[in-house]
Amino acid sequence: MNDAPDAPLRERLEFAEADALLRDDVRRLGALVGEMLAEQGSPALLEEVEAVRRAAIARREAGLPVDELADQLSRIPLDDAEALVRAFAAYFGAINLAERVHRIRRRRDYQREGQAPQPGGVHAVLAALKADGVGLDEVVALLPRLRIEPVFTAHPTEAMRRALLEKERDIVARLVADIDRSRTPEERAVDVARMRQALTAAWQTSEAPPTRPTVIDEMEHVGFYLGDVLYRVLPTYYRVFADALAAVYGAPAARPGELSVLLQFGTWVGGDMDGNPNVGAETILATLAAQRAQVVDLYRRDLGTLMTVLTQTADRAGIEPAVSVRLQDYRERLPGAAARLKPRQADMVYRQLLDLMRARLQATADGDAAGYAEAGELLADLDLIAASLRAHRGEHAGLHALERVRIRVRTFGFHLAKLDLRQDSAVHDAAIGQLLGDPAWAERAPETRLADLHRWLGGALPGTAPDEDTERSLAVFRAVREARARYGERAFGPYIVSMSRSAADALAVLALARAAGCVEDGAVPLDVAPLFETVDDLQAAPAVMRALLDDPVYRAHLSARGDRQTVMLGYSDSTKDGGVLASRWALQRTQVELTALARAAGVRIVFFHGRGGSVSRGGGKTERAIIAAPRGSVDGSLRVTEQGEVIHRKYGIRALALRNLEQTTGAVLRATLRPRPADAREDDWRARMGALAQWSRARYRALVHEHPDFVAYFRLATPIDVIERLRIGSRPSRRRDGGVANLRAIPWVFAWSQNRSGLTGWYGVGSALARGIETWGLDALQAMARDWPFFAATLDDLEMLLAKSDLDIFERYSRLAGDLHAPLFDDIAGEFARTRDAILAVKARDAILADDYRLRLSIRLRNPYVDPISLLQVELLRRWRADGSPDGAQLRALIATVNGISAGIQNTG
Secondary structure (H helix, E strand, C coil): CCCHHHHHHHHHCCCCHHHHHHHHHHHHHHHHHHHHHHHHCCHHHHHHHHHHHHHHHHHHHHCCCCHHHHHHHHCCCHHHHHHHHHHHHHHHHHHHHHHHHHHHHHHHHHHCCCCCCCCCCHHHHHHHHHHCCCCHHHHHHHHHHCEEEEEECCCCCCCCCHHHHHHHHHHHHHHHHCCCCCCCHHHHHHHHHHHHHHHHHHHCCCCCCCCCCCHHHHHHHHHHHHHHHHHHHHHHHHHHHHHHHHHHHCCCCCCHHHCCCCECCEECCCCECCCCCCCCHHHHHHHHHHHHHHHHHHHHHHHHHHHHHCCCCCCCCCCCHHHHHHHHHHHHHCHHHHHCCCHHHCCCHHHHHHHHHHHHHHHHHHCCCCCCCCHHHHHHHHHHHHHHHHHCCCHHHHHHHHHHHHHHHHHHCCCCCEEEEEEEHHHHHHHHHHHHCCCCHHHCCHHHHHHHHHHHHCCCCCCCCCCHHHHHHHHHHHHHHHHHHHHCHHHEEEEEEECCCCHHHHHHHHHHHHHCCCCECCECCCCEEEEECCHHHHHHHHHHHHHHHHCHHHHHHHHHCCCEEEEEEECHHHHHHHCHHHHHHHHHHHHHHHHHHHHHHCCEEEEEEECCCCHHHCCCCHHHHHHHCCCCCCCCEEEEEECCHHHHHHHCCHHHHHHHHHHHHHHHHHHHHCCCCCCCCHHHHHHHHHHHHHHHHHHHHHHHCCCCCHHHHHHHHCCHHHHCCCCCCCCCCECCCCCHHHECHHHHHHHHHHCCCCHHHHCCHHHHHHHHHHHHCHHHHHHHHHHCHHHHHHHHHHHHHHHHCCHHHHHHHHHHHHHHHHHHHHHHHHHHHHHHHHHHHHHCCCCCCCCCHHHHHHHHHHHHHHHHHHHHHHHHHHHHHHCCCCCCHHHHHHHHHHHHHHHHHCCCC
């Protein structure tokens, strides 16, 4: 087939010369998608797709009104709508893959001999630090406390089936194989056939299962990224770090496996009980069991590979006596497995020991007493072999392969990822009140509740028998006790307390744990992490934490936990509560005050950032956010949630996962070792930012929380009613019944990104900035944008969101609100214009994304595909609601539009 499916788009887009191969990949995949649509749908479907796309391109390039394109789409029969949506989704799915492979291509270009290191990578960062006077000793001293810890949550804005993830991986593998066009024509023909097969099979596969996912389904989905991607790239990450240290500082090359453990991973899946009745003691134990089974199986495969490498025979290579002693020990300990060893391999001591280690791992998985009690025992066996190889010239005879396995065992243990636990403080209060026989206990003054908890923790346990709900809470702590005995202390991350508003909220966790018998050596073996979510809660956080750190009972607990306090910061609910400027400033100030408080108290504080993918939920470039954090707040650690489509974008491809981990590590190194110097103007900047946040919050709340018609408008002008019917997450969309305040932040943001307004991320900003310009002058704000990383990063994130928004398309959604449309849309559109104009003025730019060619190109590539889906969604919403919002073909088509828009615009949840 010719290049027709992509010719109109290609003619109108300017690709940089360096991106010629990206353009070629877009063309190749576009042609394959077109062929597939004609074959699997019909030539008529392809013609219809092309007609709509040409109209969408013309509308964008000529700046035409959206009405003509909308009218064209309104005539599409329902039977054709879903196929049309899926067709456009297939096209920009191909663009997504081409762009991601191009990132790999650009990385390879930097890695070629003689090239400068890629900006943001560990090598480049270490070189910059050395130029700033950071010596090798200073870097090495930091490594034991350097910790990067992504924490994976469930996927409420994306739940791509694993079968489809694997097909994406097949296409990426084919594109990467020919990344620099070195394949022969025959090889390229095979690649095309494989890509066509993946695209066609994906077309014939439903995007979502027919039932809502269970918690275990969600765990298996996260397990794909942990086991198929991160497990694989982890040794390369350490090799890159070790090589960079050697290259920059001229030091002897460090063994990657001898570096401190710099990376760990966490998960909420199976442990996030907040508002999810499907999560509790049972899922905690089931998740940990499943994670152990997965990682043990991965180790068994690795040892099987090592058996083919470490084939040294005793007559040709020296082998330390301790290895033979361990082999004999395992022969006696595992007689059944020993009997299956091949006599012809009796002289291959390493291979035979590895075979019995695999058998012992199987016993571990089976819960047999002959298995490894903990991962340290497996690591000791690997260390034994490594020492023997080093002692007998085995450096290039398998030691490097063994080191890769050692690195994985040190990181993943027998738990794979730490399981965080999270619960609403109100649930704890209800349980404690029931056990105390005081139904009004939650309403008591904080000092009264603290006194009761002190008596409880001092040994005066309540005597009331637990009811069903309280028993459920106590069962969680019993599961923790059981799981720690079975899986080890590394199995759990912190216990996060949502809606933390007083010191009593943290002590309540300790009280319930003691009541359930979850105590080791006289202490509760859990880190308790208060979560501050709303703007008011963030502002109150310093007082709450001061009271907590002054509490002698809690300080005794903290001392037993190494005087290390985790505090979680909520980006989502704070933005939903007060708008993005108020949220970001409250988060910044809270970190400043808590960092100083912890330092004065002799406690090391670790901030856990509850970020999402969208600007409204703290999204944006992680590297830039780390550099913009308050001085001293990073301190070698970054713990951050990864969720929704962000997981797939960051960790779906191994090379890109490695790049993301490198950039994050580099930013943490810079922020810790050489934070930006203090600026004498910062006091003025902070005062102005406080005023901007206050003005922005007032404008935001006047619409979102105080306008009497806003909730009704929200439910009509967004597809929230479709989102609430999606089967992509195991938990409900609301914590409890009520308005916006009780709607979870994820569907709230998701709904406003679907209608292309992005309102939750920018509303109120324009009015605040305009008032700031009037009050202090444009030059003052331009200086803040130029010289203050916090303000600059905030404006950059907002600019990205504005670029992805389309008020003309949003107007079509707004009209669904009937009489509410005109007054509310006019207000929203006016604020959008103010925000755009103010940001351009403050950044001294003539156009949005004027200095970000790649993002500008990425958005332009997708718009001709996303715009028709958005307009189809409007039309389908109108029809579906008029028919009473039934299940059936209309809802299926609407769900297809939700998935398509989400994948097309990205940064949605």
